Amino acid sequence: xxxxxxxxxxxxxxxxxxxxxxxxxxxxxxxxxxxxxxxxxxxxxxxxxxxxxxxxxxxxxxxxxxxxxxxxxxxxxxxxxxxxxxxxxxxxxx
Numbered sequence: 603x604x605x606x607x608x609x610x611x612x613x614x615x616x617x618x619x620x621x622x623x624x625x626x627x628x629x630x631x632x633x634x635x636x637x638x639x640x641x642x643x644x645x646x647x648x649x650x651x652x653x654x655x656x657x658x659x660x661x662x663x664x665x666x667x668x669x670x671x672x673x674x675x676x677x678x679x680x681x682x683x684x685x686x687x688x689x690x691x692x693x694x695x696x
Contacts, residue, residue, distance in 0.1 A: 625668050628687055632668040635684065637661065651683025651690070 623636035640661045647656045656662050656678055663684050666676040679687075 623664075633665050634668045634672065636664045637681075638664050638678070647678035649680045649683050650677050651679050651687060654680075656680060 623634060625632050626635050627633070638661060640659045643656070643660055643662060644658050646658060647662070648654070649656055649662075661681065663679050663681050664672075664676050665679050665684060666672045
């Protein structure tokens with residue numbers, strides 16, 4: 603019988619399961635992806651995937667290169683546009 607491995611209970615859960623978001627690949631680059639709830643969506647944004655507006659109160663995702671500053675490089679995408687990113691190119695770059 604092998605010894606039991608003990609997991610630290612105070613360790614933070616992986617980002618994807620913490621409800622904070624995930625890291626996903628797009629053209630070989632890791633992107634941080636965070637959901638934005640309808641309640642937190644208070645402004646109008648333009649989705650780089652379809653070049654259409656994301657109006658207030660519409661849930662969507664916030665995306666930025668994982669190795670870059672989110673405050674500068676973040677973009678708001680429709681969830682469906684982000685999920686279709688491998689099938690089409692963004693209109694204004696990601």
